Amino acid sequence: MTSPDVPVSAHGVSAHDVAVPETYTIPVGPLHVALEEPMYFKIDVRGETVTSVDINAGHVHRGIEYLATHRSMIQTVVLTERICSLCSASHPEAFAMAAEAIAELEVPSRAKYLRVIAGEVKRLASNLFNVAILAHLTGFETLFMHVMQVREIAQDIKEAVFGNRMDLGAICIGGVRYDLDAEIMMELTKRLDEIAPLVDEIIETYRTNGTILRRTRGVGVLTRDQAIACGVVGPVARASGVVYDVRHAAPYAAYPDLEVAARGLSDGDVWSRAMIRLYEARDAIDIVRQALAKLPAGEIHGDERPDVPPGETIAKVEAPRGELIYYLKTNDGPNPERVKWRVPTFMNWDALRFMLAEAKVADIAIVVNSIDPCISCTER
Amino acid sequence: MNVLGLFVRNLMRGPVTDPYPFGPTKTAKRFRGRIEFDAASCEGCKLCERVCPSGAIKFSKDPGGLAFDCWHATCVFCGTCAFYCPTGSIRQTDDWSLAHVASEKFALVEHGLIPNQTCAECGATALDTAPMEGGVKPPLTPEEIATLRPLCPKCRAKFMKARKAKK
Incomplete structure (x- = not known):
């Protein structure tokens, strides 16, 4: 009845009788997809190839938008800083700009320049962190350790200048909370001189290293048309040839007076996104140097506790991951009536459907990491 | 970057990590750590309690005066209290070594007491707070501050009114 080489189960059911589905569904996440942040994908695979992706969100919803309406404007500045530690200069800055x-x-x-310095130091550390994780996911642990060690210099800068490694506490409504004296400026300059050649070296490594290139070139491609269709922002957009940067399109703080290089690549693969981040990390050092050279004297903030009248507005900044938009509505009370933010990852993770189409299972983590997902911002 | 070169470089330089807690480690001068409260210079305006985003700071009435408590286990070290404090009575030290066993978590409190005093003018019982200096024009002289300090709020207001009339 059955041929001898077809396996037969203990119940006498032949493998020929069981309908083998075309695709197989595997859960990826919610923990440790790329970063230690919960993101859950239901991925259909045919063999080793992804056929469809379903993104499931909401694992770290903490109700921060609701919490913001129960805190005063001053308290909300600190709350927004704690939405996400990697963009912790951009969130309070956008909120303060709206107020x-x-x-x-x-x-x-002077405060405008100090805001730029805080934002760019954060960008430097954030981008280095993401490309370090890329090395980790390709299995190149030595490079991962090295990039993290270089990033540690940026962390030291934050600790020396702002007093904390992640939450800078730099922004207040109407200005900034920190000032630079001659001693700190010297320390900052010294550390920047230390980190700049190391970042150049890392850029060269990611540009030429075979291990990195083999795992990242042509992987997770997002074409220019797809990028526009998804409305992606930040390095993800710029790597696909959509050169959109809030610092150019709608310059805020001291950016109108500073030269910010426009970075763009056309391939739209994982490697291009990593390179954009690395170039922008290097640019961040130049921007901080420019800001230090041009830093005007004067006040660092206006009235300490300004009165915010009823009104509504939006404000946007270029966070390390892209355009961050804040909507703020105030009323007669001390608390905001409504705060809402649209974070870059919300736009970028939709593009994963295109990036992961026809990807190999082994590349899923690399592709997910390449949008630099910030789940805690997105699900707040 | 030559990875072998990196190995050699790192071998020569030795570890970049600090041996803490078995050896010393560096702390930045500006590090925003544990809160320290100075009751003697406090005006008792309670602004820190209002701006604290985590609700770590609480003022409470005490038989001896006005008690200040900052719960380190609730504090997020944002420094908002120190920034808005008009007198600099709250400052952030560079002490970050706050590891503790769970049984000690309710003992990690910065406590201060603004004591009661008897008003030198009318004899009423009032808090021994520092006189409010913010927005006073011309600024209070050290002698005037010394005169105001032992007075109750009512007598202080009387003094300030007389001072304004004189100028």
Whole structure:
């Protein structure tokens, strides 16, 4: 009845009788897809190839938008800083910009430069962190350790200048909370001089190293048309040839006075996204140096506790991951009536459907990491 | 970057990590660590309690005066209290070594007491707070501050009114 080489189960059912499905569904996540953040994918595979991706969100929803409406404006600045530790300069800055727009406050020019310095130091550390994780996911642990060690210099800068490794506490409504004196500026300059050649060396490694290139070139491609269709932002957009940067499109803080290089690549693969991040990490050092050279004297903030009248507005900044938009509505009370933010990852993770189409199972983690997902921002 | 070169470089330089807690480690001068409260210079305005985003700071009435408590286990070290404090009575030390066993978590509190005093003018019982200096024009002289300090809020207001009339 059955041929001898077809396996037969203990119940006498032949392998020929069982319908083998075309595709197989595997869960990826919610823990340790790339970063230690919960993101859950239901991935259909045919053999080793991905056929469809379903993204399931909401594992770290903490109700921060609701919490913000139960705290005063001053308290909300600190709350927004703690939405995500990697963009912890961008969130309070966008929130403060929105509050300043409603209250029609003028930020002192020294404070504008200090805000740029805080944002760019964070960008440097954040981008290095992401490319380090890329090395880790390709199995190149030596490079991972090295990039993390270089990033540690950026962490030391944050600790020396702002007093904390992640949450800078730099922003207040109407200005900044920290100032630079001659001693700290010297320390900052010294550390930047130390990190700049190391970042150049890392850029060269990612550009030429065979291990990195073999795992990242042509993987997770997002074409320019797909990038526009998904509305992706930040390094993900710029790696696909959509050169959109809030620092150019709608310069804020001191960016109108500073030269910010426009970075763009056209391949749209994992490697291009990593390179954009590395170039922008290097640019961040130059921007901080420019800001230090041009830093005007004067006040660092206006009235300490400005009154924010009823009103509504939006503000946007370029976070390390892309365009971050804040919507703020205030009323007569001390608390915001509504705060909402659209974070870059919300736009970028939709593009994973295109990036992961026809990808190999082994590349899923690399592709997911390449959008630099920040789940805690997105699900707040 | 030559990975072998990196190996040699790292071998020569030795470990980049600090041997903490078995050896010393560096702390940045500006590190924003444990809160320290100075009751003697506090005006008792309670602004720190209002701006604290985590609700770590609590003022409470005490038989001896006004008690200040900052719960380190609740504090997020944002420094908002120190930034908004008009007198600099709250500051952040560079002490970050706050590891503790669970049984000690309710003991990790920065406590301060603004004591009661008897008003030198009218004899009423009032808090021995520092006189409010913010927005006073012309600024209070050290002698005036010394005169104001032992007074109750009512007598302080009377003094300030007389001072304004004189100027």
